[in-house]
Amino acid sequence: MSALLQVTGLTKIITNQADEDNHILDGVNFTLNQGEFVTVLGGNGAGKSTLFNSITGSTEITSGTVMLKDNDITKWKEEKRSNLISRVFQDPKMGTAPRMTVAENLLLAKLRGEKKTLRSRNLKKNKEQFIEMCTSIGNGLEKQIDAPAGNLSGGQRQSLSLLMATMTQPSLLLLDEHTAALDPKTSKKLMQLTNEIIQEKKMTCMMITHQMEDALVYGNRLIVMKDGKITLDLNQKEKEKMTLKDLLKLFEEEKLTPTI
Amino acid sequence: MIISAIAQGFLWAVLGIGLYLTYRILKFPDLTTEGSFPLGAAVAVTAIVSDVPPILAIFLAILAGMGAGLVTGLLYTKGKVPVILAGILVMSGLHSVMLFIMKRPNINLLNQETLFDLFEGLPNYYDVVFIGVIVLVILISVVLAFFYTNLGQAFIATGDNEDMARSLGIRTDNMKILGLVISNGVIALAGALVAQNNGYADVNGGTGVIVIGLASLIIGEVMFKDLKLGERLCTIVIGSVLYQILLLGVIELGFDTTYIRIFSSVILAICLMIPQIRKSLNLGTIIGRGEKE
Numbered sequence: 307m308s309a310l311l312q313v314t315g316l317t318k319i320i321t322n323q324a325d326e327d328n329h330i331l332d333g334v335n336f337t338l339n340q341g342e343f344v345t346v347l348g349g350n351g352a353g354k355s356t357l358f359n360s361i362t363g364s365t366e367i368t369s370g371t372v373m374l375k376d377n378d379i380t381k382w383k384e385e386k387r388s389n390l391i392s393r394v395f396q397d398p399k400m401g402t403a404p405r406m407t408v409a410e411n412l413l414l415a416k417l418r419g420e421k422k423t424l425r426s427r428n429l430k431k432n433k434e435q436f437i438e439m440c441t442s443i444g445n446g447l448e449k450q451i452d453a454p455a456g457n458l459s460g461g462q463r464q465s466l467s468l469l470m471a472t473m474t475q476p477s478l479l480l481l482d483e484h485t486a487a488l489d490p491k492t493s494k495k496l497m498q499l500t501n502e503i504i505q506e507k508k509m510t511c512m513m514i515t516h517q518m519e520d521a522l523v524y525g526n527r528l529i530v531m532k533d534g535k536i537t538l539d540l541n542q543k544e545k546e547k548m549t550l551k552d553l554l555k556l557f558e559e560e561k562l563t564p565t566i
Numbered sequence: 567m568i569i570s571a572i573a574q575g576f577l578w579a580v581l582g583i584g585l586y587l588t589y590r591i592l593k594f595p596d597l598t599t600e601g602s603f604p605l606g607a608a609v610a611v612t613a614i615v616s617d618v619p620p621i622l623a624i625f626l627a628i629l630a631g632m633g634a635g636l637v638t639g640l641l642y643t644k645g646k647v648p649v650i651l652a653g654i655l656v657m658s659g660l661h662s663v664m665l666f667i668m669k670r671p672n673i674n675l676l677n678q679e680t681l682f683d684l685f686e687g688l689p690n691y692y693d694v695v696f697i698g699v700i701v702l703v704i705l706i707s708v709v710l711a712f713f714y715t716n717l718g719q720a721f722i723a724t725g726d727n728e729d730m731a732r733s734l735g736i737r738t739d740n741m742k743i744l745g746l747v748i749s750n751g752v753i754a755l756a757g758a759l760v761a762q763n764n765g766y767a768d769v770n771g772g773t774g775v776i777v778i779g780l781a782s783l784i785i786g787e788v789m790f791k792d793l794k795l796g797e798r799l800c801t802i803v804i805g806s807v808l809y810q811i812l813l814l815g816v817i818e819l820g821f822d823t824t825y826i827r828i829f830s831s832v833i834l835a836i837c838l839m840i841p842q843i844r845k846s847l848n849l850g851t852i853i854g855r856g857e858k859e
Contacts, residue, residue: 364733420735
Protein backbone atom coordinates (compact mmCIF):
# COMPACT_ATOMS: atom_id res chain seq x y z
CA MET A 307 0.00 0.00 0.00
CA SER A 308 1.18 3.48 -0.79
CA ALA A 309 0.57 6.59 1.25
CA LEU A 310 -2.17 8.72 -0.26
CA LEU A 311 -2.44 11.37 2.43
CA GLN A 312 0.26 12.37 4.84
CA VAL A 313 -0.43 14.89 7.55
CA THR A 314 2.57 16.05 9.58
CA GLY A 315 2.60 18.18 12.72
CA LEU A 316 -0.78 19.66 11.93
CA THR A 317 -1.52 22.38 14.46
CA LYS A 318 -4.23 24.96 14.69
CA ILE A 319 -4.21 27.44 17.53
CA ILE A 320 -7.00 29.88 18.17
CA THR A 321 -6.38 32.73 20.59
CA ASN A 322 -9.49 33.63 22.52
CA GLN A 323 -10.47 37.01 23.91
CA ALA A 324 -8.67 36.35 27.19
CA ASP A 325 -5.49 35.86 25.16
CA GLU A 326 -5.38 32.17 25.94
CA ASP A 327 -4.19 29.83 23.25
CA ASN A 328 -6.56 27.05 22.40
CA HIS A 329 -5.06 24.11 20.55
CA ILE A 330 -7.82 22.89 18.27
CA LEU A 331 -5.32 20.62 16.55
CA ASP A 332 -2.17 19.74 18.45
CA GLY A 333 0.55 18.34 16.22
CA VAL A 334 -1.46 15.67 14.44
CA ASN A 335 0.58 13.11 12.48
CA PHE A 336 -1.36 10.78 10.30
CA THR A 337 -0.84 8.69 7.19
CA LEU A 338 -3.67 7.38 5.10
CA ASN A 339 -3.03 4.62 2.59
CA GLN A 340 -4.70 4.07 -0.74
CA GLY A 341 -7.95 2.17 -0.30
CA GLU A 342 -8.32 2.71 3.43
CA PHE A 343 -11.72 3.54 4.87
CA VAL A 344 -11.14 5.16 8.24
CA THR A 345 -13.87 5.89 10.72
CA VAL A 346 -13.13 8.81 13.05
CA LEU A 347 -14.59 9.01 16.55
CA GLY A 348 -14.24 11.65 19.21
CA GLY A 349 -16.23 13.96 21.46
CA ASN A 350 -17.30 17.47 20.63
CA GLY A 351 -14.33 19.79 20.22
CA ALA A 352 -11.91 16.91 19.69
CA GLY A 353 -10.78 18.49 16.41
CA LYS A 354 -12.32 16.04 13.96
CA SER A 355 -14.00 18.59 11.74
CA THR A 356 -11.02 20.92 11.98
CA LEU A 357 -8.82 18.07 10.79
CA PHE A 358 -11.10 17.70 7.78
CA ASN A 359 -11.16 21.46 7.21
CA SER A 360 -7.36 21.55 7.21
CA ILE A 361 -7.22 18.73 4.69
CA THR A 362 -9.71 20.43 2.34
CA GLY A 363 -8.18 23.85 2.86
CA SER A 364 -11.33 25.49 4.17
CA THR A 365 -9.54 26.55 7.33
CA GLU A 366 -6.08 28.04 7.77
CA ILE A 367 -3.70 26.03 9.90
CA THR A 368 -1.08 27.41 12.26
CA SER A 369 1.65 24.97 11.28
CA GLY A 370 2.22 21.57 9.75
CA THR A 371 2.05 20.13 6.26
CA VAL A 372 -0.49 18.20 4.24
CA MET A 373 0.76 15.93 1.46
CA LEU A 374 -1.68 14.35 -0.97
CA LYS A 375 -0.56 12.02 -3.74
CA ASP A 376 3.04 13.21 -3.26
CA ASN A 377 2.02 16.85 -3.68
CA ASP A 378 2.56 19.30 -0.87
CA ILE A 379 -0.92 20.84 -0.86
CA THR A 380 -0.49 22.86 2.35
CA LYS A 381 -0.57 26.14 0.43
CA TRP A 382 -3.14 25.09 -2.18
CA LYS A 383 -6.42 26.92 -2.24
CA GLU A 384 -9.60 25.03 -1.45
CA GLU A 385 -10.79 25.29 -5.06
CA LYS A 386 -7.61 23.65 -6.30
CA ARG A 387 -7.73 20.85 -3.72
CA SER A 388 -11.29 20.05 -4.70
CA ASN A 389 -9.99 18.26 -7.79
CA LEU A 390 -8.62 15.58 -5.51
CA ILE A 391 -10.80 15.81 -2.42
CA SER A 392 -14.54 15.72 -2.12
CA ARG A 393 -16.66 16.07 0.94
CA VAL A 394 -20.16 15.50 2.29
CA PHE A 395 -21.28 17.63 5.21
CA GLN A 396 -23.64 16.94 8.07
CA ASP A 397 -26.11 19.60 7.04
CA PRO A 398 -28.06 18.47 3.95
CA LYS A 399 -28.28 22.13 2.90
CA MET A 400 -24.53 22.48 2.54
CA GLY A 401 -23.81 20.01 -0.24
CA THR A 402 -26.32 21.08 -2.86
CA ALA A 403 -27.47 24.26 -4.57
CA PRO A 404 -31.12 24.70 -3.50
CA ARG A 405 -32.41 26.72 -6.45
CA MET A 406 -30.78 24.52 -9.06
CA THR A 407 -32.39 21.28 -10.15
CA VAL A 408 -31.12 17.83 -9.22
CA ALA A 409 -29.78 17.37 -12.73
CA GLU A 410 -28.08 20.77 -12.67
CA ASN A 411 -26.44 19.92 -9.37
CA LEU A 412 -25.17 16.64 -10.76
CA LEU A 413 -23.82 18.38 -13.83
CA LEU A 414 -21.84 20.78 -11.64
CA ALA A 415 -20.38 17.79 -9.83
CA LYS A 416 -19.51 16.09 -13.08
CA LEU A 417 -17.46 19.13 -14.04
CA ARG A 418 -15.64 19.12 -10.70
CA GLY A 419 -12.31 20.88 -11.04
CA GLU A 420 -12.71 21.47 -14.77
CA LYS A 421 -12.21 24.91 -16.18
CA LYS A 422 -15.58 26.52 -16.74
CA THR A 423 -15.96 27.80 -20.25
CA LEU A 424 -18.67 29.36 -22.37
CA ARG A 425 -19.48 25.97 -23.84
CA SER A 426 -23.14 25.02 -23.66
CA ARG A 427 -23.81 22.95 -20.55
CA ASN A 428 -25.39 20.12 -22.56
CA LEU A 429 -27.66 18.95 -19.79
CA LYS A 430 -29.77 16.78 -22.09
CA LYS A 431 -26.84 14.67 -23.15
CA ASN A 432 -26.12 13.77 -19.53
CA LYS A 433 -29.63 13.38 -18.29
CA GLU A 434 -30.03 9.72 -19.04
CA GLN A 435 -26.90 8.90 -17.10
CA PHE A 436 -28.06 11.08 -14.21
CA ILE A 437 -31.47 9.42 -14.07
CA GLU A 438 -29.78 6.05 -14.04
CA MET A 439 -27.51 7.12 -11.17
CA CYS A 440 -30.45 8.41 -9.18
CA THR A 441 -32.51 5.30 -9.83
CA SER A 442 -29.72 3.10 -8.47
CA ILE A 443 -30.12 4.70 -5.03
CA GLY A 444 -33.72 3.61 -4.79
CA ASN A 445 -35.26 6.52 -2.92
CA GLY A 446 -37.16 8.09 -5.78
CA LEU A 447 -34.61 10.78 -6.50
CA GLU A 448 -34.93 10.18 -10.24
CA LYS A 449 -38.52 11.42 -10.14
CA GLN A 450 -37.26 14.76 -8.87
CA ILE A 451 -34.56 15.12 -11.50
CA ASP A 452 -35.92 18.48 -12.70
CA ALA A 453 -37.02 19.73 -9.30
CA PRO A 454 -34.96 22.27 -7.37
CA ALA A 455 -32.71 20.51 -4.84
CA GLY A 456 -34.27 22.70 -2.15
CA ASN A 457 -37.53 20.78 -2.55
CA LEU A 458 -35.98 17.41 -1.68
CA SER A 459 -36.28 15.65 1.65
CA GLY A 460 -33.21 15.58 3.88
CA GLY A 461 -32.43 11.99 2.98
CA GLN A 462 -32.76 12.61 -0.75
CA ARG A 463 -30.67 15.70 -0.49
CA GLN A 464 -27.89 13.88 1.36
CA SER A 465 -27.90 11.03 -1.12
CA LEU A 466 -27.64 13.62 -3.87
CA SER A 467 -24.66 15.17 -2.05
CA LEU A 468 -23.10 11.73 -1.84
CA LEU A 469 -23.61 11.09 -5.54
CA MET A 470 -22.09 14.47 -6.29
CA ALA A 471 -19.10 13.79 -4.07
CA THR A 472 -18.34 10.38 -5.57
CA MET A 473 -19.24 11.01 -9.20
CA THR A 474 -15.78 11.91 -10.53
CA GLN A 475 -14.01 9.50 -8.22
CA PRO A 476 -11.76 11.92 -6.37
CA SER A 477 -8.66 10.60 -4.59
CA LEU A 478 -10.05 11.20 -1.14
CA LEU A 479 -13.61 11.24 0.16
CA LEU A 480 -14.33 13.01 3.46
CA LEU A 481 -17.64 12.33 5.19
CA ASP A 482 -18.39 14.65 8.07
CA GLU A 483 -21.23 13.00 10.03
CA HIS A 484 -23.15 12.95 6.82
CA THR A 485 -25.97 10.81 8.22
CA ALA A 486 -26.36 12.61 11.55
CA ALA A 487 -29.13 14.98 10.53
CA LEU A 488 -31.41 12.21 9.25
CA ASP A 489 -33.94 9.99 10.98
CA PRO A 490 -32.58 6.56 12.06
CA LYS A 491 -34.08 4.62 9.18
CA THR A 492 -32.96 7.02 6.46
CA SER A 493 -29.62 7.35 8.16
CA LYS A 494 -29.08 3.60 8.06
CA LYS A 495 -30.02 3.40 4.40
CA LEU A 496 -27.69 6.20 3.46
CA MET A 497 -24.86 4.58 5.42
CA GLN A 498 -25.36 1.33 3.51
CA LEU A 499 -25.41 3.21 0.22
CA THR A 500 -22.23 5.01 1.23
CA ASN A 501 -20.51 1.74 1.99
CA GLU A 502 -21.61 0.23 -1.32
CA ILE A 503 -20.27 3.16 -3.31
CA ILE A 504 -16.97 3.15 -1.44
CA GLN A 505 -16.51 -0.59 -1.98
CA GLU A 506 -17.56 -0.48 -5.59
CA LYS A 507 -15.35 2.46 -6.53
CA LYS A 508 -12.55 1.36 -4.18
CA MET A 509 -12.40 4.83 -2.72
CA THR A 510 -10.14 6.07 0.03
CA CYS A 511 -12.35 7.58 2.67
CA MET A 512 -12.39 9.18 6.10
CA MET A 513 -15.69 9.27 7.93
CA ILE A 514 -16.46 11.19 11.10
CA THR A 515 -19.33 9.63 12.99
CA HIS A 516 -20.98 9.82 16.35
CA GLN A 517 -22.51 6.38 15.91
CA MET A 518 -20.09 3.97 17.59
CA GLU A 519 -21.77 1.10 15.89
CA ASP A 520 -21.18 2.56 12.45
CA ALA A 521 -17.58 3.24 13.39
CA LEU A 522 -17.12 -0.44 14.14
CA VAL A 523 -19.22 -1.96 11.38
CA TYR A 524 -17.90 0.11 8.50
CA GLY A 525 -14.38 0.76 7.32
CA ASN A 526 -11.07 -0.97 7.83
CA ARG A 527 -9.39 1.37 10.29
CA LEU A 528 -10.57 3.37 13.26
CA ILE A 529 -9.08 6.43 14.90
CA VAL A 530 -10.18 8.26 18.01
CA MET A 531 -9.44 11.93 18.58
CA LYS A 532 -9.32 13.90 21.79
CA ASP A 533 -8.15 17.44 22.53
CA GLY A 534 -6.74 17.93 19.05
CA LYS A 535 -4.72 14.72 19.06
CA ILE A 536 -5.19 11.22 17.72
CA THR A 537 -5.35 9.10 20.86
CA LEU A 538 -6.13 5.74 19.32
CA ASP A 539 -5.43 4.25 15.92
CA LEU A 540 -6.68 0.72 15.22
CA ASN A 541 -5.80 -1.20 12.09
CA GLN A 542 -8.18 -3.63 10.47
CA LYS A 543 -7.30 -6.60 12.69
CA GLU A 544 -7.43 -4.65 15.93
CA LYS A 545 -10.65 -3.03 14.81
CA GLU A 546 -12.28 -6.38 14.08
CA LYS A 547 -11.47 -7.57 17.60
CA MET A 548 -12.99 -4.48 19.11
CA THR A 549 -16.55 -4.81 20.35
CA LEU A 550 -19.05 -2.08 21.08
CA LYS A 551 -18.62 -2.85 24.77
CA ASP A 552 -14.84 -2.41 24.64
CA LEU A 553 -15.24 0.82 22.80
CA LEU A 554 -17.77 2.19 25.26
CA LYS A 555 -15.54 1.21 28.14
CA LEU A 556 -12.62 2.89 26.48
CA PHE A 557 -14.58 6.06 26.11
CA GLU A 558 -15.60 5.99 29.73
CA GLU A 559 -12.05 5.54 30.91
CA GLU A 560 -10.84 8.30 28.70
CA LYS A 561 -13.69 10.45 30.00
CA LEU A 562 -14.67 11.13 26.43
CA THR A 563 -18.22 12.16 25.98
CA PRO A 564 -19.53 10.58 22.86
CA THR A 565 -22.98 11.57 21.85
CA ILE A 566 -24.72 8.47 20.73
CA MET B 567 -49.61 58.67 -22.42
CA ILE B 568 -49.69 54.99 -21.59
CA ILE B 569 -47.46 54.24 -24.56
CA SER B 570 -44.82 56.57 -23.12
CA ALA B 571 -44.98 54.65 -19.84
CA ILE B 572 -44.49 51.39 -21.73
CA ALA B 573 -41.59 52.91 -23.64
CA GLN B 574 -39.97 54.08 -20.41
CA GLY B 575 -40.66 50.70 -18.84
CA PHE B 576 -38.80 48.91 -21.60
CA LEU B 577 -35.73 51.11 -21.30
CA TRP B 578 -35.63 50.87 -17.50
CA ALA B 579 -36.15 47.11 -17.65
CA VAL B 580 -32.56 46.88 -18.91
CA LEU B 581 -31.50 48.23 -15.52
CA GLY B 582 -33.68 45.66 -13.75
CA ILE B 583 -32.05 42.81 -15.67
CA GLY B 584 -28.59 44.12 -14.79
CA LEU B 585 -29.54 44.28 -11.12
CA TYR B 586 -31.03 40.80 -11.22
CA LEU B 587 -27.57 39.36 -11.88
CA THR B 588 -26.26 40.66 -8.58
CA TYR B 589 -29.32 41.12 -6.36
CA ARG B 590 -30.96 37.80 -7.13
CA ILE B 591 -28.24 35.53 -8.52
CA LEU B 592 -25.34 36.56 -6.30
CA LYS B 593 -27.70 37.68 -3.54
CA PHE B 594 -26.31 41.07 -2.66
CA PRO B 595 -27.46 44.58 -3.58
CA ASP B 596 -24.73 46.24 -5.63
CA LEU B 597 -24.62 49.97 -5.00
CA THR B 598 -22.15 50.49 -7.85
CA THR B 599 -25.40 50.75 -9.83
CA GLU B 600 -25.92 54.36 -8.83
CA GLY B 601 -22.53 55.16 -10.33
CA SER B 602 -22.43 52.88 -13.35
CA PHE B 603 -25.87 54.00 -14.57
CA PRO B 604 -24.98 57.71 -14.92
CA LEU B 605 -21.49 56.67 -16.05
CA GLY B 606 -23.05 54.84 -18.97
CA ALA B 607 -25.08 57.97 -19.69
CA ALA B 608 -22.05 60.24 -19.42
CA VAL B 609 -19.86 58.11 -21.68
CA ALA B 610 -22.55 57.64 -24.33
CA VAL B 611 -23.56 61.29 -24.42
CA THR B 612 -19.97 62.56 -24.44
CA ALA B 613 -19.16 60.17 -27.26
CA ILE B 614 -22.19 61.25 -29.27
CA VAL B 615 -21.43 64.97 -28.99
CA SER B 616 -17.91 64.06 -30.12
CA ASP B 617 -19.49 62.63 -33.29
CA VAL B 618 -19.10 58.97 -32.38
CA PRO B 619 -21.94 56.92 -33.97
CA PRO B 620 -24.66 56.20 -31.36
CA ILE B 621 -24.23 52.41 -31.48
CA LEU B 622 -20.50 52.64 -30.90
CA ALA B 623 -21.16 55.17 -28.13
CA ILE B 624 -23.38 52.60 -26.43
CA PHE B 625 -20.64 49.99 -26.61
CA LEU B 626 -18.20 52.42 -25.02
CA ALA B 627 -20.74 53.00 -22.24
CA ILE B 628 -21.06 49.25 -21.63
CA LEU B 629 -17.28 48.91 -21.41
CA ALA B 630 -17.11 51.78 -18.92
CA GLY B 631 -19.78 50.13 -16.78
CA MET B 632 -17.92 46.84 -16.87
CA GLY B 633 -14.79 48.62 -15.71
CA ALA B 634 -16.71 50.05 -12.75
CA GLY B 635 -18.00 46.57 -11.91
CA LEU B 636 -14.49 45.19 -12.12
CA VAL B 637 -13.23 47.70 -9.57
CA THR B 638 -16.06 46.86 -7.16
CA GLY B 639 -15.43 43.16 -7.70
CA LEU B 640 -11.72 43.44 -6.98
CA LEU B 641 -12.30 45.56 -3.87
CA TYR B 642 -14.82 43.00 -2.65
CA THR B 643 -13.04 39.73 -3.42
CA LYS B 644 -9.33 40.58 -3.32
CA GLY B 645 -9.47 43.57 -0.97
CA LYS B 646 -12.06 41.96 1.31
CA VAL B 647 -14.02 45.23 1.47
CA PRO B 648 -17.65 44.50 2.38
CA VAL B 649 -19.63 44.49 -0.85
CA ILE B 650 -22.02 47.31 0.11
CA LEU B 651 -19.09 49.52 1.02
CA ALA B 652 -17.15 48.55 -2.11
CA GLY B 653 -20.17 49.63 -4.17
CA ILE B 654 -20.47 52.91 -2.30
CA LEU B 655 -16.75 53.64 -2.77
CA VAL B 656 -16.93 53.06 -6.50
CA MET B 657 -20.22 54.93 -6.84
CA SER B 658 -18.75 57.92 -5.07
CA GLY B 659 -15.50 57.81 -7.02
CA LEU B 660 -17.35 57.60 -10.33
CA HIS B 661 -18.76 61.08 -9.73
CA SER B 662 -15.28 62.47 -10.39
CA VAL B 663 -14.75 60.11 -13.30
CA MET B 664 -17.93 61.42 -14.93
CA LEU B 665 -16.87 65.03 -14.40
CA PHE B 666 -13.54 64.15 -15.97
CA ILE B 667 -15.26 62.60 -18.97
CA MET B 668 -17.89 65.30 -19.50
CA LYS B 669 -15.79 68.23 -18.21
CA ARG B 670 -19.00 69.71 -16.76
CA PRO B 671 -21.91 68.47 -14.67
CA ASN B 672 -24.25 67.86 -17.60
CA ILE B 673 -24.38 67.69 -21.37
CA ASN B 674 -27.46 67.80 -23.53
CA LEU B 675 -27.98 66.15 -26.87
CA LEU B 676 -29.80 68.96 -28.66
CA ASN B 677 -29.52 68.53 -32.42
CA GLN B 678 -27.40 65.41 -32.03
CA GLU B 679 -28.08 62.14 -33.74
CA THR B 680 -29.06 59.51 -31.14
CA LEU B 681 -30.00 55.88 -31.39
CA PHE B 682 -33.65 56.91 -31.49
CA ASP B 683 -33.11 59.01 -34.61
CA LEU B 684 -32.22 55.86 -36.51
CA PHE B 685 -35.94 55.07 -36.54
CA GLU B 686 -37.33 58.46 -37.34
CA GLY B 687 -40.12 57.04 -39.45
CA LEU B 688 -41.97 55.79 -36.39
CA PRO B 689 -44.41 58.01 -34.47
CA ASN B 690 -43.40 59.49 -31.14
CA TYR B 691 -42.74 56.92 -28.36
CA TYR B 692 -43.14 54.03 -30.77
CA ASP B 693 -39.54 54.44 -31.80
CA VAL B 694 -38.55 54.03 -28.15
CA VAL B 695 -40.77 50.99 -27.76
CA PHE B 696 -39.29 49.51 -30.91
CA ILE B 697 -35.70 50.04 -29.82
CA GLY B 698 -36.56 48.86 -26.31
CA VAL B 699 -37.94 45.59 -27.68
CA ILE B 700 -34.89 44.98 -29.86
CA VAL B 701 -32.48 45.70 -27.01
CA LEU B 702 -34.44 43.54 -24.56
CA VAL B 703 -34.70 40.60 -26.95
CA ILE B 704 -30.97 40.69 -27.60
CA LEU B 705 -30.12 41.24 -23.93
CA ILE B 706 -32.39 38.51 -22.56
CA SER B 707 -31.17 36.03 -25.20
CA VAL B 708 -27.54 36.75 -24.41
CA VAL B 709 -28.05 36.54 -20.64
CA LEU B 710 -30.00 33.30 -20.99
CA ALA B 711 -27.44 31.79 -23.34
CA PHE B 712 -24.79 32.67 -20.76
CA PHE B 713 -26.78 31.11 -17.91
CA TYR B 714 -26.92 27.82 -19.78
CA THR B 715 -23.20 27.53 -20.38
CA ASN B 716 -20.89 25.73 -17.97
CA LEU B 717 -19.56 29.10 -16.88
CA GLY B 718 -23.06 30.45 -16.34
CA GLN B 719 -24.01 27.43 -14.25
CA ALA B 720 -20.91 27.91 -12.12
CA PHE B 721 -21.92 31.56 -11.70
CA ILE B 722 -25.43 30.61 -10.58
CA ALA B 723 -24.07 27.94 -8.22
CA THR B 724 -21.77 30.51 -6.62
CA GLY B 725 -24.74 32.64 -5.66
CA ASP B 726 -26.87 29.69 -4.66
CA ASN B 727 -24.42 27.87 -2.39
CA GLU B 728 -20.97 29.35 -2.26
CA ASP B 729 -19.48 26.67 0.02
CA MET B 730 -20.67 23.93 -2.29
CA ALA B 731 -19.45 25.78 -5.37
CA ARG B 732 -16.00 26.13 -3.86
CA SER B 733 -15.96 22.49 -2.82
CA LEU B 734 -16.61 21.58 -6.46
CA GLY B 735 -13.61 23.59 -7.59
CA ILE B 736 -15.50 26.65 -8.79
CA ARG B 737 -13.46 29.82 -8.33
CA THR B 738 -16.15 31.72 -6.53
CA ASP B 739 -14.20 34.98 -6.31
CA ASN B 740 -13.83 35.06 -10.07
CA MET B 741 -17.53 34.32 -10.47
CA LYS B 742 -18.45 37.25 -8.24
CA ILE B 743 -16.15 39.56 -10.19
CA LEU B 744 -17.63 38.26 -13.44
CA GLY B 745 -21.16 38.89 -12.15
CA LEU B 746 -20.34 42.44 -11.10
CA VAL B 747 -18.65 43.15 -14.44
CA ILE B 748 -21.57 41.88 -16.54
CA SER B 749 -24.18 43.43 -14.28
CA ASN B 750 -22.62 46.88 -14.37
CA GLY B 751 -22.10 46.63 -18.12
CA VAL B 752 -25.83 46.03 -18.51
CA ILE B 753 -26.63 48.84 -16.08
CA ALA B 754 -24.41 51.25 -18.03
CA LEU B 755 -26.27 50.18 -21.17
CA ALA B 756 -29.50 51.16 -19.42
CA GLY B 757 -27.94 54.51 -18.52
CA ALA B 758 -26.84 55.10 -22.10
CA LEU B 759 -30.31 54.32 -23.47
CA VAL B 760 -32.21 56.40 -20.94
CA ALA B 761 -29.86 59.36 -21.44
CA GLN B 762 -30.37 59.30 -25.21
CA ASN B 763 -34.09 59.14 -24.72
CA ASN B 764 -34.06 62.01 -22.20
CA GLY B 765 -31.67 63.99 -24.35
CA TYR B 766 -29.07 64.67 -21.68
CA ALA B 767 -26.64 63.16 -19.19
CA ASP B 768 -26.12 64.46 -15.68
CA VAL B 769 -23.51 63.49 -13.10
CA ASN B 770 -26.28 63.22 -10.54
CA GLY B 771 -28.46 61.08 -12.78
CA GLY B 772 -27.82 57.99 -10.70
CA THR B 773 -29.50 59.00 -7.47
CA GLY B 774 -32.26 56.56 -6.67
CA VAL B 775 -31.93 54.41 -9.78
CA ILE B 776 -31.23 51.29 -7.72
CA VAL B 777 -34.71 51.74 -6.22
CA ILE B 778 -36.27 51.90 -9.68
CA GLY B 779 -34.37 48.80 -10.84
CA LEU B 780 -35.22 46.80 -7.74
CA ALA B 781 -38.84 47.90 -7.94
CA SER B 782 -39.25 46.41 -11.41
CA LEU B 783 -37.54 43.24 -10.26
CA ILE B 784 -39.61 42.86 -7.11
CA ILE B 785 -42.93 43.78 -8.73
CA GLY B 786 -42.27 41.01 -11.25
CA GLU B 787 -41.52 38.62 -8.42
CA VAL B 788 -44.55 39.31 -6.25
CA MET B 789 -46.79 38.84 -9.27
CA PHE B 790 -45.30 35.62 -10.58
CA LYS B 791 -43.81 32.87 -8.44
CA ASP B 792 -41.71 29.80 -9.22
CA LEU B 793 -40.53 30.63 -12.68
CA LYS B 794 -37.70 29.45 -14.85
CA LEU B 795 -34.85 31.86 -15.46
CA GLY B 796 -36.08 32.92 -18.90
CA GLU B 797 -39.58 33.62 -17.65
CA ARG B 798 -38.16 35.47 -14.68
CA LEU B 799 -36.21 37.83 -16.93
CA CYS B 800 -39.44 38.57 -18.82
CA THR B 801 -41.30 39.36 -15.61
CA ILE B 802 -38.68 42.02 -14.89
CA VAL B 803 -39.80 43.75 -18.09
CA ILE B 804 -43.45 43.46 -17.02
CA GLY B 805 -42.56 44.75 -13.57
CA SER B 806 -40.69 47.67 -15.05
CA VAL B 807 -43.61 48.67 -17.29
CA LEU B 808 -46.06 48.37 -14.39
CA TYR B 809 -43.83 50.51 -12.25
CA GLN B 810 -43.78 53.25 -14.90
CA ILE B 811 -47.57 53.03 -15.20
CA LEU B 812 -47.86 53.38 -11.43
CA LEU B 813 -45.67 56.47 -11.53
CA LEU B 814 -47.73 57.84 -14.39
CA GLY B 815 -50.85 57.28 -12.31
CA VAL B 816 -49.32 59.20 -9.45
CA ILE B 817 -48.44 62.09 -11.74
CA GLU B 818 -51.90 62.07 -13.31
CA LEU B 819 -53.36 62.41 -9.84
CA GLY B 820 -51.67 65.79 -9.77
CA PHE B 821 -48.71 64.93 -7.61
CA ASP B 822 -45.78 67.34 -7.84
CA THR B 823 -43.07 65.51 -9.80
CA THR B 824 -40.40 67.26 -7.74
CA TYR B 825 -41.21 64.81 -4.97
CA ILE B 826 -41.53 61.74 -7.16
CA ARG B 827 -38.72 59.80 -5.53
CA ILE B 828 -40.51 59.19 -2.29
CA PHE B 829 -43.13 57.42 -4.35
CA SER B 830 -40.50 55.20 -5.90
CA SER B 831 -39.31 54.29 -2.44
CA VAL B 832 -42.80 53.74 -1.08
CA ILE B 833 -43.73 51.49 -4.00
CA LEU B 834 -40.58 49.42 -3.56
CA ALA B 835 -41.00 49.26 0.22
CA ILE B 836 -44.57 48.02 -0.16
CA CYS B 837 -43.54 45.42 -2.72
CA LEU B 838 -40.72 44.19 -0.50
CA MET B 839 -43.16 43.88 2.40
CA ILE B 840 -45.87 42.11 0.44
CA PRO B 841 -44.67 38.58 1.32
CA GLN B 842 -44.70 39.56 5.01
CA ILE B 843 -48.02 41.37 4.84
CA ARG B 844 -49.56 38.46 2.99
CA LYS B 845 -48.29 36.04 5.58
CA SER B 846 -49.61 38.00 8.54
CA LEU B 847 -52.98 38.67 6.96
CA ASN B 848 -53.12 35.19 5.50
CA LEU B 849 -54.50 36.66 2.32
CA GLY B 850 -53.06 33.89 0.29
CA THR B 851 -53.24 34.31 -3.40
CA ILE B 852 -54.86 37.65 -4.11
CA ILE B 853 -51.78 39.05 -5.80
CA GLY B 854 -49.51 36.09 -6.25
CA ARG B 855 -51.52 33.53 -8.09
CA GLY B 856 -50.15 30.02 -7.98
CA GLU B 857 -47.96 30.77 -5.01
CA LYS B 858 -47.09 27.90 -2.72
CA GLU B 859 -48.09 28.43 0.85
